[in-house]
Amino acid sequence: MNPQMRFTLEAQDPHCAARAGRISLPHGEIETPVFMAVGTQGSVKALSQEDLVALDAPIILGNAYHLYLRPGTETLEAAGGLHQFMAWDRPILTDSGGFQVFSLDGLTKVTPDGVQFQSHIDGSRHFFSPEKAIDVQHSIGSDIMMCFDECTSYPATREHAEKSMRMTHAWAARCKAQWESLGAEHQALFGIVQGSTYEDLRQESARTLADLDFPGYAIGGVSVGESKDEMRRAVEWAAPLLPEHKPRYLMGVGPPEDFLDAIERGIDMFDCVMPTRNARNGSLFTTRGKVNIKNARYARDFEPLEPAWPNPVGGHYTKAYLHHLYRCGEILSLRLNTLHNVFFMLQLAVHSREAIRNGAFPDFKRAFLEAYTSGE
Amino acid sequence: MNPQMRFTLEAQDPHCAARAGRISLPHGEIETPVFMAVGTQGSVKALSQEDLVALDAPIILGNAYHLYLRPGTETLEAAGGLHQFMAWDRPILTDSGGFQVFSLDGLTKVTPDGVQFQSHIDGSRHFFSPEKAIDVQHSIGSDIMMCFDECTSYPATREHAEKSMRMTHAWAARCKAQWESLGAEHQALFGIVQGSTYEDLRQESARTLADLDFPGYAIGGVSVGESKDEMRRAVEWAAPLLPEHKPRYLMGVGPPEDFLDAIERGIDMFDCVMPTRNARNGSLFTTRGKVNIKNARYARDFEPLEPAWPNPVGGHYTKAYLHHLYRCGEILSLRLNTLHNVFFMLQLAVHSREAIRNGAFPDFKRAFLEAYTSGE
Numbered sequence: 001m002n003p004q005m006r007f008t009l010e011a012q013d014p015h016c017a018a019r020a021g022r023i024s025l026p027h028g029e030i031e032t033p034v035f036m037a038v039g040t041q042g043s044v045k046a047l048s049q050e051d052l053v054a055l056d057a058p059i060i061l062g063n064a065y066h067l068y069l070r071p072g073t074e075t076l077e078a079a080g081g082l083h084q085f086m087a088w089d090r091p092i093l094t095d096s097g098g099f100q101v102f103s104l105d106g107l108t109k110v111t112p113d114g115v116q117f118q119s120h121i122d123g124s125r126h127f128f129s130p131e132k133a134i135d136v137q138h139s140i141g142s143d144i145m146m147c148f149d150e151c152t153s154y155p156a157t158r159e160h161a162e163k164s165m166r167m168t169h170a171w172a173a174r175c176k177a178q179w180e181s182l183g184a185e186h187q188a189l190f191g192i193v194q195g196s197t198y199e200d201l202r203q204e205s206a207r208t209l210a211d212l213d214f215p216g217y218a219i220g221g222v223s224v225g226e227s228k229d230e231m232r233r234a235v236e237w238a239a240p241l242l243p244e245h246k247p248r249y250l251m252g253v254g255p256p257e258d259f260l261d262a263i264e265r266g267i268d269m270f271d272c273v274m275p276t277r278n279a280r281n282g283s284l285f286t287t288r289g290k291v292n293i294k295n296a297r298y299a300r301d302f303e304p305l306e307p308a309w310p311n312p313v314g315g316h317y318t319k320a321y322l323h324h325l326y327r328c329g330e331i332l333s334l335r336l337n338t339l340h341n342v343f344f345m346l347q348l349a350v351h352s353r354e355a356i357r358n359g360a361f362p363d364f365k366r367a368f369l370e371a372y373t374s375g376e
Numbered sequence: 377m378n379p380q381m382r383f384t385l386e387a388q389d390p391h392c393a394a395r396a397g398r399i400s401l402p403h404g405e406i407e408t409p410v411f412m413a414v415g416t417q418g419s420v421k422a423l424s425q426e427d428l429v430a431l432d433a434p435i436i437l438g439n440a441y442h443l444y445l446r447p448g449t450e451t452l453e454a455a456g457g458l459h460q461f462m463a464w465d466r467p468i469l470t471d472s473g474g475f476q477v478f479s480l481d482g483l484t485k486v487t488p489d490g491v492q493f494q495s496h497i498d499g500s501r502h503f504f505s506p507e508k509a510i511d512v513q514h515s516i517g518s519d520i521m522m523c524f525d526e527c528t529s530y531p532a533t534r535e536h537a538e539k540s541m542r543m544t545h546a547w548a549a550r551c552k553a554q555w556e557s558l559g560a561e562h563q564a565l566f567g568i569v570q571g572s573t574y575e576d577l578r579q580e581s582a583r584t585l586a587d588l589d590f591p592g593y594a595i596g597g598v599s600v601g602e603s604k605d606e607m608r609r610a611v612e613w614a615a616p617l618l619p620e621h622k623p624r625y626l627m628g629v630g631p632p633e634d635f636l637d638a639i640e641r642g643i644d645m646f647d648c649v650m651p652t653r654n655a656r657n658g659s660l661f662t663t664r665g666k667v668n669i670k671n672a673r674y675a676r677d678f679e680p681l682e683p684a685w686p687n688p689v690g691g692h693y694t695k696a697y698l699h700h701l702y703r704c705g706e707i708l709s710l711r712l713n714t715l716h717n718v719f720f721m722l723q724l725a726v727h728s729r730e731a732i733r734n735g736a737f738p739d740f741k742r743a744f745l746e747a748y749t750s751g752e
Contacts, residue, residue, distance in 0.1 A: 321463065324417075
């Protein structure tokens with residue numbers, strides 16, 4: 001197998017593990033560090049594909065579990081893949097569905113072979129094996145597929161964490177074999193490090209997956225309820241053991257402060273629903289801190305929300321208008337707020353990259369957090 | 377008073393009363409016939425102001441009742457008017473709020489002086505007189521204000537219809553006096569014809585309002601439950617008695633067939649929530665008839681919805697994708713469907729105007745309806 005994905009390390013900050021790189025994929029190039037907006041069902045909630053291009057989002061996420069249920073792999077194949085189906089010609093990364101399948105409380109039955117589960121939509125019964133998860137992602141045609149893993153819940157006993165990690169490792173090998181048997185060179189496959197909060201397990205997991213030689217690696221089992229310190233340690237234990245010249249993706253992270261913490265520790269890729277979900281609840285990121293737009297103090301604030309990083313699509317609307325839309329439950333509120341938060345995360349990645357290239361990431365991080373924690 | 381609004385009659389179809397014109401207003405020119413999208417609370421539901429410009433919507437509606445309650449006239453005045461508040465620099469027409477106030481079942485008390493009502497939001501008590509309705513619209517700063525009228529409910533006894541009409545006439549005179557006392561030359565004021573389903577009342581109302589010499593006239597009390605025949609007759613009775621060189625606006629109308637019927641009878645301006653409301657329910661207008669996008673037949677229909685009038689914002693998305701978004705309850709579904717239906721109505725107006733200028737409106741109408749009734 002000779003995957004088409006290429007990762008180039010372009011800069012390394014001399015003061016920390018932060019790095020800047022470039023991932024070349026069949027549907028385009030991505031500069032890292034990168035924030036990937038989440039489009040679970042083939043749509044980043046409240047945004048259009050044109051919005052995402054206008055914000056210069058270089059890559060989005062899809063989810064194999066959701067897309068398998070709706071619209072289904074037959075429809076996706078008939079359309080020519082998810083890119084065609086949703087009219088998005090930039091890269092897509094798909095999560096394998098493991099996280100979702102294991103989250104279906106009480107409806108799942110896990111065996112070493114795979115997971116039997118019931119649809120959250122209609123209760124219908126389905127089965128995902130590692131091979132099936134790769135087949136589904138192959139039908140989707142994502143540029144980057146993820147291995148089918150067990151996202152170890154938190155907290156986990158050492159015994160459970162170890163057992164769960166070993167299954168993830170066995171499944172990673174099966175995912176890789178299935179990917180190779182499909183000959184899907186246009187799709188890269190990333191392995192996922194587990195090991196919960198245990199140093200030796202995280203290290204063993206990173207080494208085991210590195211030995212399997214994936215095009216890229218993710219650190220999973222974070223952002224599941226653990227403390228910020230525990231998350232930082234999980235990254236610190238695993239990242240240095242992952243191959244330097246392969247991209248590293250921290251799954252499900254996170255708010256700006258966690259994003260910067262992880263970049264500092266050598267992470268290249270991020271996804272998180274928080275920017276989009278918070279937006280819909282009126283909670284907005286700004287360089288001067290979080291803004292809760294429903295707050296009455298904004299009712300007659302006729303200034304734009306973020307003069308420092310003006311959003312090219314809706315950045316000219318005033319806080320008073322955003323407040324009014326939120327208060328009235330207008331649909332436009334969902335879109336303008338989401339545009340804002342997604343652009344904010346994209347800009348945070350762009351500025352982080354610039355700082356790394358200037359060898360000044362720690363200074364950038366310090367200055368950003370100082371202003372960010374001074375707000376509302 | 378020397379209102380800044382100018383209406384120019386540009387063409388008259390020789391086969392019917394259909395006419396093409398141009399309304400010049402402080403915030404821009406409008407070619408008629410025109411469809412005005414409804415932005416009740418300072419937002420056309422699911423669309424941004426940039427969307428409306430991309431669709432080339434020349435004018436939108438606001439509602440004095442809703443805007444008075446939220447954000448309130450003090451905020452609107454502090455912002456410099458609704459145009460500034462919502463960042464929309466094209467014309468705005470405001471409904472006076474009469475229709476809404478009279479719809480607040482059981483919460484209203486009507487006297488010749490005005491209407492006492494309770495907010496549908498928090499139950500707070502308020503009072504709208506004709507003067508107050510003009511003051512509110514003056515704070516809003518709309519290009520066209522509407523008189524405060526009683527929209528006679530349907531069915532109405534002759535006695536009730538007559539009494540209600542006389543109050544509307546008295547209020548029209550008071551609205552005009554208040555408008556003049558404000559010296560609001562940058563805002564035009566339209567009178568509203570009532571008279572329910574009674575020929576002599578409709579005629580008396582048209583004559584009375586014409587004598588009051590408004591810059592423009594609306595026909596109200598339609599689209600309230602009456603038959604299509606009754607609506608057509610209301611227009612036929614009133615329109616010929618309204619001054620030829622003033623614009624005529626049919627309030628709250630309507631679906632494509634009613635829109636064309638009214639143009640044929642000499643109407644220039646239309647507003648209707650149906651295109652936006654139906655869109656949110658998955659009911660879409662096309663030149664080949666209505667499409668119910670939730671229908672399973674569209675699950676693998678990879679053609680665009682409307683090849684004849686392709687929507688410049690979302691017209692490239694396939695029916696299969698629109699179906700998927702609707703089925704999954706994605707927010708983008710609301711926007712793409714609304715973009716489609718609003719653009720459809722705008723195009724219907726554009727093509728109607730072109731047909732009138734070519735002296736071929738009845739042919740255009742016949743051909744359109746033949747295709748439109750052939751669909752799903």
